[in-house]
Amino acid sequence: MLDPSQRLLSEELILTHTELIVLILSRFSAITEDNDSGLEQYEKVLYGSLDIIVGLGGGKGVSDTFRAIRGKGPLSEVSESLATFILTVAEQLIHLVDARAVRDTILPLAEKYMVRPQHKASFEASFAFLLVLVDAASETALSEPNQGPFVDALVHILAQGLIKQTRDGSISPSQLKAAYPTVVKAASRRSPALVATTINQIKDAEFKTDEAKDTVRIVRIMLIPYVPGPEIPEYLETIAQLILSTKQGSDARLEAASTAFQVIMKEIPDESRQYGIEWWQRWRRRFNGAGADAEAVAKL
Missing domain, CATH: 1.20.58 (Methane Monooxygenase Hydroxylase; Chain G, domain 1)
Known part of the structure; x- marks a missing residue:
């Protein structure tokens, strides 16, 4: 049986090797975009590794992993596939990612790729991250009012972005139906005025297809709780x-x-x-x- 010092050393070694595995996976993320057959196993290894990092390293382990993935070069040199990887990991670990990583790396990447639907993976990863971010940040803002202006701005950005990209055909009506209530839920934690704004935005939006129009009707019904x-x-x-x-x-x-x-x-x-x-x-x-x-x- 390991004594406490040996157990600590063993856990540190496991954590170090697991962080290395995630770093290696990040460098091969581009391969999975064109290879569905290997995606399931890739994700199993990735999410299993993230669980270990969270369990053994907590917030510090997550921060160290993000710094390693991000590298030291300028943000402009981060490839689209690596951006997708970073955004995906951030979505999974939203409650453990430190504010600096969000501010300096993750949020700028999300803002960059949420308007670039030509790269589907990073585009979808951007919206997925921003949706979990606005949900988490709006909940935090209930006890930390200084977060409020950030949440308000993010609600506006997401509402406008989801409507525009649906109108342009880059987001499907079903994706809009899944995402828009999350935005209004976040707004409901802020103010009645913000709720009214987001509801009016979807009500007044004009769409060309019958499918989109039918979806908007359902979305407006789904907003009743907020x-x-x-x-x-x-x-x-x-x-x-x-x-x-x-x-x-x-x-x-x-x-x-x-x-x-x-x-x-x-x-x-x-x-x-x-x-x-x-x-x-x-x-x-x-x-x-x-x-x-x-x-x-x-x-x-």
């Missing part, structure tokens, strides 16, 4: 009209009504739930489509 309590009645009336604007008996009507039901029953805050239930009971029959769809909605 609307301030005093504004819930007016917002729900708007949602009711939005659902009724779809063709009676259509799949779009059924999806919109079903989404509203799920949000009201499972996601709306407790202080607004009773009103939400009453709203649903008042409108549900109006939402009914025709034939089989009517039965499906009526059973909700």
Whole structure:
């Protein structure tokens, strides 16, 4: 059995070798972009190594690893594949990455590649990182008000970026649906005014495809939980009209009504739930489509 000093030395050796493995993986990240067959094993090794670094090294281990991956050259020399790697690792370790690394390396890379959809991997990694960052930072800002202006700015950047890139076709409607509620959730931790701004941005955005328009309708319904309590009645009336604007008996009507039901029953805050239930009971029959769809909605 190892004594404490031997155990500490053993853990330090494991940590050092694991950090080296991650560094090596970062240098081969470009290979995985064109080789799906090896991606699964690559990710297993990467995420397993990150778990070890977090477990044995904590925040210091994460910081040391980032410095090694980043290297000493100027940020402009970081390749697109390495930027993708850095952003992916940062997304996984968002709560342990130090502020300096975020400020000096990760955030500049995310801002650079979030407007470069031609490189899909770094583009998607940028948005993925920024979404977990705004979620984490908005939660921190609840107890550290000095973070507030940063969160506000990031909310605006993400809302505008997601809408623009969806309009341009670089982000799919399904990706918009998955991402936009996170932005509004972060806004809800800041102020009712910021919530209103983000909701109006998605409401007023113009999209060319029917798929995108249908998705925006669903997104607006998914935002119900983040609307301030005093504004819930007016917002729900708007949602009711939005659902009724779809063709009676259509799949779009059924999806919109079903989404509203799920949000009201499972996601709306407790202080607004009773009103939400009453709203649903008042409108549900109006939402009914025709034939089989009517039965499906009526059973909700």
